[in-house]
Amino acid sequence: MSKVSIAKGMRDFSALEVSRRQYIIGQIKQVFENYAFQPLETPSMENLSTLTGKYGDEGDKLIFRVLKSGDFLKSVPDNLPRDAHKWSPMVSDKALRYDLTVPFARYIATNRNDIKLPFKRYQIQPVWRADRPQKGRFREFYQCDADVVGSDSLFQEVELMLIYATVFEKLGLKVNIRISSRSVLNGLAAYAGVADKFSTFCTILDKVDKIGEAAVMQQWIEMGVTPEAADQIRIAIGTRGENAFGAMEKFREMDKALADLRFIIQQFENNFSGKASLIFDPSLARGLDYYTGAIFEVECPDVAIGSIGGGGRYADLTGIFGVKDVPGVGISFGLDRIYLALEERNLFPVDVNDGPQILGVNFGEKADVKTFGLITQLREKGIRSEFYPQKAKLKKQLDYANQLDISYVLMMGEEEMANNSIVLKNMRTGEQKVLPQDVAEVMNAI
Amino acid sequence: MSKVSIAKGMRDFSALEVSRRQYIIGQIKQVFENYAFQPLETPSMENLSTLTGKYGDEGDKLIFRVLKSGDFLKSVPDNLPRDAHKWSPMVSDKALRYDLTVPFARYIATNRNDIKLPFKRYQIQPVWRADRPQKGRFREFYQCDADVVGSDSLFQEVELMLIYATVFEKLGLKVNIRISSRSVLNGLAAYAGVADKFSTFCTILDKVDKIGEAAVMQQWIEMGVTPEAADQIRIAIGTRGENAFGAMEKFREMDKALADLRFIIQQFENNFSGKASLIFDPSLARGLDYYTGAIFEVECPDVAIGSIGGGGRYADLTGIFGVKDVPGVGISFGLDRIYLALEERNLFPVDVNDGPQILGVNFGEKADVKTFGLITQLREKGIRSEFYPQKAKLKKQLDYANQLDISYVLMMGEEEMANNSIVLKNMRTGEQKVLPQDVAEVMNAI
Numbered sequence A, B: 001m002s003k004v005s006i007a008k009g010m011r012d013f014s015a016l017e018v019s020r021r022q023y024i025i026g027q028i029k030q031v032f033e034n035y036a037f038q039p040l041e042t043p044s045m046e047n048l049s050t051l052t053g054k055y056g057d058e059g060d061k062l063i064f065r066v067l068k069s070g071d072f073l074k075s076v077p078d079n080l081p082r083d084a085h086k087w088s089p090m091v092s093d094k095a096l097r098y099d100l101t102v103p104f105a106r107y108i109a110t111n112r113n114d115i116k117l118p119f120k121r122y123q124i125q126p127v128w129r130a131d132r133p134q135k136g137r138f139r140e141f142y143q144c145d146a147d148v149v150g151s152d153s154l155f156q157e158v159e160l161m162l163i164y165a166t167v168f169e170k171l172g173l174k175v176n177i178r179i180s181s182r183s184v185l186n187g188l189a190a191y192a193g194v195a196d197k198f199s200t201f202c203t204i205l206d207k208v209d210k211i212g213e214a215a216v217m218q219q220w221i222e223m224g225v226t227p228e229a230a231d232q233i234r235i236a237i238g239t240r241g242e243n244a245f246g247a248m249e250k251f252r253e254m255d256k257a258l259a260d261l262r263f264i265i266q267q268f269e270n271n272f273s274g275k276a277s278l279i280f281d282p283s284l285a286r287g288l289d290y291y292t293g294a295i296f297e298v299e300c301p302d303v304a305i306g307s308i309g310g311g312g313r314y315a316d317l318t319g320i321f322g323v324k325d326v327p328g329v330g331i332s333f334g335l336d337r338i339y340l341a342l343e344e345r346n347l348f349p350v351d352v353n354d355g356p357q358i359l360g361v362n363f364g365e366k367a368d369v370k371t372f373g374l375i376t377q378l379r380e381k382g383i384r385s386e387f388y389p390q391k392a393k394l395k396k397q398l399d400y401a402n403q404l405d406i407s408y409v410l411m412m413g414e415e416e417m418a419n420n421s422i423v424l425k426n427m428r429t430g431e432q433k434v435l436p437q438d439v440a441e442v443m444n445a446i
Helices: A015-034 A056-062 A084-091 A101-110 A155-171 A182-191 A195-206 A213-222 A227-237 A241-248 A255-271 A335-344 A367-380 A394-403 A414-418 A439-445 B015-034 B056-062 B084-091 B101-110 B155-171 B182-191 B195-206 B213-222 B227-237 B241-248 B255-271 B335-344 B367-380 B394-403 B414-418 B439-445
Strands: A045-047 A065-067 A092-096 A119-128 A140-149 A176-181 A277-280 A294-299 A307-314 A328-334 A358-360 A385-387 A408-411 A421-426 A432-436 B045-047 B065-067 B092-096 B119-128 B140-149 B176-181 B277-280 B294-299 B307-314 B328-334 B358-360 B385-387 B408-411 B421-426 B432-436
Touching (some): A101 A140, A182 A227, A182 A255, A367 A414, A432 A439, B155 B255, B155 B294, B155 B307, B155 B328, B176 B182, B176 B255, B195 B213, B241 B255, B358 B367, B367 B439, B432 B439
Parallel strands (some): A358 A408, B176 B277
Antiparallel strands (some): A045 A092, A065 A092, B140 B328, B294 B307
16 A cells, blocks of 8 residues: 655645636736737647757756656667766657746747737746755746737837736735846946856846845956946946936946836836836846846735746747747746735635535435425526535534535425425524525525 | 657647637536535646556556656666666656546545545646547547545436536537446346456447447357347347336346436436436446446537546545545546537637737827727726737738737827827728727727
8 A cells, every 4th residue: 555645846726726826817817818918828748859958957957857658768779878868868758848938939930830920829837847846836836928929019018017017906916017128237247347247247136135235246346347337336226217217327238228118117107007016127137048128027015925927028039949030028927926925915805715605405305306406406597506415414414514614504304395495594694594495585595 | 950849649729729628618617616516636747656556557558757857867776677667667756647536536545634525526637648649639638527525425426417417508519428337237247147257248348339239249258158148138238218227127236226327317307407318328338447336428429529528436536545435426528529529510609719809000109109008998998909019001900900800900090199089990891980089989889
């Protein structure tokens, strides 16, 4: 007998959790669709070669590879030394989806003749990563992405920012959307004289929230930035919003980027009047391997949970698959963290997990089929209803109703059988009503 | 540059396909919930030991195993001969969900102290099988299951039959639900004198639709059934409904089973008045490895597509995981085949894939931000709307509207800019209206 357990880093979702996740997904979907994004689903497994080499060395290690079926050792040469790295592509030719972006690029590449640009798709599916499980980090989790490809128009950035703001408004969560641009970072690195070490420069900047400004400056100086330049940049990246535009204007090579950011923010503000704010934050550094234009990140100031969404513009989505000139821009929602934020702020609607409203008590004999008939009619009318499957003590059945948080029970005892009536008991108030055995009467009374 | 393709046996689902699948799933979910089934989701990966040995030797071969991360060769002894069967559990310790039943049993076993019986759950998730792909058979497909565990009551069979009937009524698909019982098959095998070769007896019976009665009789005779007994059984299993009850009464050991089937059918007929029929069919043989009571299968007489659903009662779901005495009964819907049946019968609602209704034409200059503003307001009102992202020739933008099957376009040319109006064009009729630049006016006019 195996001692059974759930696999490491994996989760079961109970009815309440499924319903709450569906609630969040439903809100996101509705806004995506109002903005004319259409759903796409790609398969869980892709050819291994589609995924490897797309996420950097660290990412490659985290891809879950699927063992070939049958004799998976067949194509391993007899004399090949036992090196997992060499064996891996011989014993495995498929892998699990690691994100939604590469499969989307693969979809566009394989369907390029049928797709009309601009093409707006949203995709809400699980992805898998062989990360070491820890609090809040799982090996299977959902991504909720919206991307539009085939146009450079800044209206698309505006739309995506409005989508963020509208979704979080509907969810009741106050958010700050931070926006900046790859060109802003390029300009800062050029000013610092380390344009050739751009990615190191940005990796250091990205740590500012964790290690503080002084340590960031120290590391920049160690990589060759003069103390004076480092200090100028330090001051500039400490600014936000209108001040940040002012502070950035002294740096070269970012006039176009700043004008673009101004347009995006201006149009956002013209078209959104809710709680979310969109703020230029020159300290933002993310996704630098692929983003080429605007970059975004969403934070929830009331919950210490980190980023709950992010995205940016890329110049070339499908070049890796031989299809050139497909620029795009996209955003992602972090479902798990949004869930935790709503839970912490107590923002889930109370009726998000509607269990049954009515329980038909089973007194056996002929009352059972009569009660069952009424329950079936209630179900047909869309009332979520339960019927206790076998005769049992009334107390046991009422306990069951309470455990399932059921509001009403229907009881047909001997007396009710004799005079064609039924008792409706309100489990909250204890009140009982005697009604005719008629579905319309029951519906009126609940 | 990799020549990229989708993995074998895998599918992408376009917007129309996603929407149609969601339509079917939505109908099924709603009925499940009206019958007080609650959602459960289990992870895509289970520990390998949870899945192996549960599906027979053939099933075991079709389980997709996930390669261990990192040095997956570490626990393979140096001198172990290259035998995939021996290596497999050393290089893999996780596997992909093969069905929804074993993970459900694992869930109950791992949560047995928190679950209140009877426990009704539905689960709608993909499963993976390393089958050879062929027309209509895929390596990733959805199962839609509802099971109730913890009670022997026949009302649960009745509920599940009503769920089948109600779902297919809502989908507009006429179905026949075939019902029989493990005990009926036991009784026939006993009558044939081959109770000790029960599963062979049933496997032959199960082929009757493919190979015909004569071949079935021949094979039974080859396994030791007398020609006379085989002929009696042949006649009996050719009957249906009330005739089948009559024909079965001559066989031993099935009185209780026949009474149960009568109860289920009677209660079904008392409580359902739509197009689906529930018919006793003694030739039905399915799931004999685990079903112990009633067995069901759903067919669609108007579409040559085979079974679109099935299920049955089992005496012991979780014994494999050390938790005794959890009987249950469940049904499954075959999403892919239901999809094909609805497609063939042209039964999908036309509005199941609502793309955008309105396109805002982009004439650049200042008309763009004004038109964009109106489109944003329409989106806030729940009207699915698109905005053409950049200035382009009108014809190109109208073509785009037509390609996306958009009903209306909004156009703000120089004249409209001058007098604060906007043109609403109906793309179906060609009719144009001049309206004030006001969202309420636009909504009234569409």
